[in-house]
Structures are given as structure tokens and as C-alpha cells.
Amino acid sequence: MLTDERFSLILELVKHHDIVKIQELVHLTGASESTIRRDLTELEKKKFIKRVHGGAKLLKGKLQEASVPEKSSKSLQEKKKIAQYAASQVEEGDCIFIDAGTTTQQMIEFLPDKEIVVVTNGLMHLEGLLLKEIKTYVIGGVIKPRTNAVIGRGALESMNAYRFDKAFMGANGVHHEFGYTTPDPEEAQVKQLAMTLSRETFILADEGKLGEIAFSKFAEMKDGTLITNELDDDVQSLYRKQTKVKVVGS
Amino acid sequence: MLTDERFSLILELVKHHDIVKIQELVHLTGASESTIRRDLTELEKKKFIKRVHGGAKLLKGKLQEASVPEKSSKSLQEKKKIAQYAASQVEEGDCIFIDAGTTTQQMIEFLPDKEIVVVTNGLMHLEGLLLKEIKTYVIGGVIKPRTNAVIGRGALESMNAYRFDKAFMGANGVHHEFGYTTPDPEEAQVKQLAMTLSRETFILADEGKLGEIAFSKFAEMKDGTLITNELDDDVQSLYRKQTKVKVVGS
DNA sequence: TCATAAAGTATCAAAAACGATCAAAAACAT
DNA sequence: ATGTTTTTGATCGTTTTTGATACTTTATGA
Structure with a gap:
């Protein structure tokens, strides 16, 4: 059995089941365990499947990240x-918009205990906001779904x-x-409108987003x-030519 | 059976039931008790489920718990x-409104797996609805706060x-x-509007609400x-003179 | 309250799966 | 045909997973 034959067979099986x-594949293909392992390793490298102990499973798109709240603690x-810095910009009496997303979500615990009003399209924020009364x-x-953001025509209206x-x-x-970007056009619409409705806008983005x-x-x-x-420094000056930039932490 | 298979199985079961x-899972998977315990521990760490003595349950956000102040299991x-009866009235293609509240919340798990659209003002419903896709x-x-219902002028618009x-x-x-009543005037407004926007309305009320x-x-x-x-029987005839009544259960 | 049974945790050794390595076999090129 | 490259299968030490055990905690009812 040729390598490509095995590949199709594996993909077919994973797709269906x-x-x-691995043992299934060994029996079905007649190839050795080593060979199957190599196949799986390669298919994983090509982003077709996800290896797990004992076999492999279907690679789900980015659906996973949303439901799996695992963050590298450094990034967190x-x-x-x-x-925290963003939250410190909020003053007594402010009416603020907080965008959906994990970074903005972190703001909530740092929001000052002042009389403020928050408007949001992020359902994941609600719990924290209500907890802080x-x-x-x-x-x-x-x-x-997945991101739990409210979008669409209704959101804009x-x-x-x-x-x-x-x-x-x-x-x-x-x-x-290219400025600020996001994957979903509908979310982009919401962000765009929120910004035009606001006197002032802050964009929160950790280093991983820069240049993307x-x-x-x-x-x-x-x-x-x-x-x-x-x-x-050089990137910074590039940005600073166009807008205000605040760099926090170390 | 692979770890990931067990994970999906467990999540599927929890989602549905x-x-x-734990004993159920042991029988269903053929794995040992230890293994199942480890699985549950891990799934809990990943915030998918909540472990309880003897098993595990669905992890619910505080949005849902907030309004559920421990009901007697009979009343539940x-x-x-x-x-369940209310949910059975929903048909393929329906667009339905589900009011905020604990009774209506119970409907969600019984909603048919058909193409339907749900509109709601109850934040406690969202998690369940999204779970059912x-x-x-x-x-x-x-x-x-307290009831986690969306109200106010914005809600009406x-x-x-x-x-x-x-x-x-x-x-x-x-x-x-005196008809149907609720404590909060603002919630009443929302209910009122929802009913005028609907071709047909069902009011869910257990015995404790009758005559109140x-x-x-x-x-x-x-x-x-x-x-x-x-x-x-006498109260029933009183109601039946004015409207349709469905009495479920014993 | 206390006893008891059921469930939970911690630990450890066996089993299974893994990755790396290497030589044999097959395919390929000249 | 011969040397070279690629693929394959076997082996071995390491890591991960698993199931059993011993001991602790929690639930429940007399």
C-alpha cells in the first residue's frame, strides 16, 4: 500500500469517525506501527489532523479556542x-463601551468602584459586570456562537x-x-460603529497581535x-507617527 | 477506548442529562473508576463540567444560578x-420568544432539535440555548440585576x-x-410587548402562582x-370560560 | 450523634504508547 | 548493474496512561 493511499485512508477514517x-490503522493497512506513526506525524504537520495519545482526531478549526479557556499564563x-491600564482610564460618571473578547474581559475586575455605565456586546462580560454591581x-x-459576541443588523441598530x-x-x-483588523466582518461592523459613537477609543492588543x-x-x-x-523602538516610532501609544509593563 | 473518545462521551452525556x-461512565466506557475520575478531574480543570459527589454536572455560569434560589424538587x-409540554408546542421553522424566568428556562432542554429561532430577554437562557446550538x-x-432579565426602553425598541x-x-x-401579573412594571412592559408581537402566546405557571x-x-x-x-375543577371552569387551559402531569 | 457505606484522594507498578535510531528493503537514477 | 535515496519495520529506552490498592473524606440513616 502506497503512502498516499494510507493518507487518504486515514483522512477518510478520521473524517468519518x-x-x-493507531492499532486500527495497523490492521487496516497492514503497515507497521512505526509507519503509521510517521504518517500521523506528517498529517499533523500538514494540519489535517490532531494527534492524541493512541491515535488521532479531527482537527477542528478555531472552534476549539473559544470553548477551551486555556491561556499561557505569560500571555494572560x-x-x-x-x-488594568485600560481600566484606569475610566472615570466617575463615564459611560463606556467594552468590546467582546478575552483581553477586554480582563478589564472588568479592574474597573473602578465608581458610578459608571457599561454597554457591551460581549456576553462573556456580563457575569463579571453584574458581580461588580x-x-x-x-x-x-x-x-x-463560539465567541459569544452579539452581532448583526440588530446589534448595529x-x-x-x-x-x-x-x-x-x-x-x-x-x-x-492596514490598521486594526479582526476575522469576522460582522464583528468588524459592530466595532466600527462603537468607535464612531464614542468620544474616545482605546484598542487593547498584546504583542502577539502586533504586525498581524x-x-x-x-x-x-x-x-x-x-x-x-x-x-x-523602530516599530514604536512607526506607530507613534500615526497615533497615541501606551506601552505598559516591562 | 481513547481518552478523547471518553471525553466526548462524557461531555455528550452531561450535556444531555x-x-x-461515575458508575454509569465506568459501565459505558469499560474503563476503570480511577480513569473516569481522572477524566472528570481534567474536564473540570478545563471548565467543562463541575464535579459533584458521585459524578459530575453541567457547569453553569452565575447568570443562571442567580435567579435560581433553590427550589423544592417537587416544584421543580x-x-x-x-x-416540557410548552416545548412540545414548538414546530420546525418557528420563531419563538422565551421570557426570562425559571419556569421558561426549563423549556430549553426540551426544545426540539429542529430549525428554530429563539429571541429572549433572559440572560440565564443563553447558555442553554447556545449549548443546544x-x-x-x-x-x-x-x-x-437579581433576575438577569433585559428590560427598559432599549428592550422595547x-x-x-x-x-x-x-x-x-x-x-x-x-x-x-385580574389576569396575569408580575412584580416589576418594567418587566411587565416587556412581556406585554412580546405578546403583542406574537401570533400566539402561552403562559407557563405552576400551581403556586394560581390565584395570586x-x-x-x-x-x-x-x-x-x-x-x-x-x-x-371549579377554578378550572372559571379559567376555561375565559381562555384555553392545558393541565399537564398528575 | 455515631456508625457505616459510598465516594474521594494519593500512590505505585504494570501496560500501552511514544520517539529516536538503525539496518533492511524497495524505489530510483545514472 | 551499481550506487544512492527513500521508505519501511524492528528495537530500545522513555513517557504517558491505566487500574489496583490503601487510606481519608463525605453522605446518610438509625
Whole structure:
């Protein structure tokens, strides 16, 4: 049996059964265990499957990250610092918009115990906000599974009823030329509108997002203050030419 | 059976049954008790389930717990029966409104696996709805702490964008003369509007609500079909003169 | 309350799976 | 045909997973 034959067979099985055991494959192909292992290793490298102890399973897209709240603790610490600074910008009486997302979520615990009003499209934020007894408005609209963000036409209409003093946005990509980007066009629309409704905007993005470009652009660099945690001097000057930048932590 | 297979199996069971016993899992997977325990420990660490003595249950956010202040299991069983009947009224292609509240919340697990769209003002419902992969719209507006219902002017405006085939409402008071009532006037407004936007309305109310009167009236008896679980014959005829009544269970 | 049974934790050795390595076999090129 | 490259299968030491055991904690009812 040829290598490519085995590959198709494996992919076919994984696709159909969601998971395959190495021993199954050994019997089915007649090849040795070593060979099967090599096959799986290669298929994993090519991003077709995910190896697990004893076999391999279907590689689910980015669906996994949303439901699996596993963060490298370093990245989490960085996000917290960014979030803490962002939260410190909130003043008594402010009405703020907090974008859906994990970085902005970290803000909530640091929000000052003052009279503020929060509007959000992130359902994951609600629990924390209510726990802190903050007056909270939620945007109406359809719920995007996985990210639990409220999006769609309804969200845009619903948001139009509000005006914000400050908006705190997340971003998947920050690029000196292409500006701020995010994968989902519908989420981009919501972000865009939130920013136009706000007197002032802060974009929270850890180092991993810098230089990246995602599919949908929702703002120019100049449209908001960037809050991040690490920045090469040359990149920094590139950004600073266009907008205000705040670098937190070490 | 591979680790990941067991994981999916466990999650599937928990998702469907709300709770699983370790012994069940031992029999179902053929793995040892130790292994199952380890699995549960890990799944708990990953925030997928909550371990309890003897098994594991679905992890629910505080949005859901908040409004569930420990009901007697009898009353819960009755609510479940009412909810189950209500859910059975939902048909393929329906667009339904589900009111905030504990009784209506029970409906979610019984909703048919068909193409339906749900609109709700109850944040406690969202988790369950998304778990069942139901297309869900949330009403925008201010969040009432304690009950986690979305209310206020924004809620009314936001809801106006939708029309429903069926609306399922909760009520704190059901009275043959004073109709359906609820304590909070703002919630009453939302209920009222939801009913006018729906072709058909069902009110879910267990025996404890019958004959009661709360502060704010949101509908006449005739405005919807009452679903309840116990009814004296004389009271029943009183209600039946005005509207349709469905009595479920014993 | 106390006794008892069921469930939980911690630990450890056996079993299974893994990765690395190497020589034999097959395919390939000249 | 001969030397070279690629693929394959076997082996071995290491790591991960597993199931059994002993001991502790929790639930329950007399």
C-alpha cells in the first residue's frame, strides 16, 4: 500500500469517525506501527489532523479556542496589565463601551468602584459586570456562537441608541499600514460603529497581535489609542507617527 | 477506548442529562473508576463540567444560578412537566420568544432539535440555548440585576424589530379577574410587548402562582393559553370560560 | 450523634504508547 | 548493474496512561 493511499485512508477514517486508533490503522493497512506513526506525524504537520495519545482526531478549526479557556499564563499576565491600564482610564460618571473578547474581559475586575455605565456586546462580560454591581446594558442582536459576541443588523441598530465617553476594543491584527483588523466582518461592523459613537477609543492588543493582519479592517491606526505591552523602538516610532501609544509593563 | 473518545462521551452525556454518575461512565466506557475520575478531574480543570459527589454536572455560569434560589424538587419537577409540554408546542421553522424566568428556562432542554429561532430577554437562557446550538437573538437594553432579565426602553425598541410565531411567558400571578401579573412594571412592559408581537402566546405557571396577584398586570386571561399543573375543577371552569387551559402531569 | 457505606484522594507498578535510531528493503537514477 | 535515496519495520529506552490498592473524606440513616 502506497503512502498516499494510507493518507487518504486515514483522512477518510478520521473524517468519518472523528477519531482513529493507531492499532486500527495497523490492521487496516497492514503497515507497521512505526509507519503509521510517521504518517500521523506528517498529517499533523500538514494540519489535517490532531494527534492524541493512541491515535488521532479531527482537527477542528478555531472552534476549539473559544470553548477551551486555556491561556499561557505569560500571555494572560500581559493581558491583565494591559487591561488594568485600560481600566484606569475610566472615570466617575463615564459611560463606556467594552468590546467582546478575552483581553477586554480582563478589564472588568479592574474597573473602578465608581458610578459608571457599561454597554457591551460581549456576553462573556456580563457575569463579571453584574458581580461588580455595575449598571450594564447589553446590545441586542444575534449571538455568534463560539465567541459569544452579539452581532448583526440588530446589534448595529440597538447600539445606535447609545453614546459613549470611551470605547475599549479588542483586535486580532494591528498593522501600521492596514490598521486594526479582526476575522469576522460582522464583528468588524459592530466595532466600527462603537468607535464612531464614542468620544474616545482605546484598542487593547498584546504583542502577539502586533504586525498581524486579519480579514476585516475596522479602523485606522489614528482612530484610537493603542494599549500594548511590548514594542520594538523602530516599530514604536512607526506607530507613534500615526497615533497615541501606551506601552505598559516591562 | 481513547481518552478523547471518553471525553466526548462524557461531555455528550452531561450535556444531555445535565448530570452523570461515575458508575454509569465506568459501565459505558469499560474503563476503570480511577480513569473516569481522572477524566472528570481534567474536564473540570478545563471548565467543562463541575464535579459533584458521585459524578459530575453541567457547569453553569452565575447568570443562571442567580435567579435560581433553590427550589423544592417537587416544584421543580412540576415546572419541568409544564416546560416540557410548552416545548412540545414548538414546530420546525418557528420563531419563538422565551421570557426570562425559571419556569421558561426549563423549556430549553426540551426544545426540539429542529430549525428554530429563539429571541429572549433572559440572560440565564443563553447558555442553554447556545449549548443546544439554537440560533439565538438577545434583546438589547439594561440588565436588571437579581433576575438577569433585559428590560427598559432599549428592550422595547430592540424587540420591535422582531415578530414571533409563539411567545412563552412566565407569570408571578394568575387570577381569573385580574389576569396575569408580575412584580416589576418594567418587566411587565416587556412581556406585554412580546405578546403583542406574537401570533400566539402561552403562559407557563405552576400551581403556586394560581390565584395570586402581583403588582403589575401585563395581560388578560384571554390573551394566552395557560399551561399549568394542578387545578381544582371549579377554578378550572372559571379559567376555561375565559381562555384555553392545558393541565399537564398528575 | 455515631456508625457505616459510598465516594474521594494519593500512590505505585504494570501496560500501552511514544520517539529516536538503525539496518533492511524497495524505489530510483545514472 | 551499481550506487544512492527513500521508505519501511524492528528495537530500545522513555513517557504517558491505566487500574489496583490503601487510606481519608463525605453522605446518610438509625
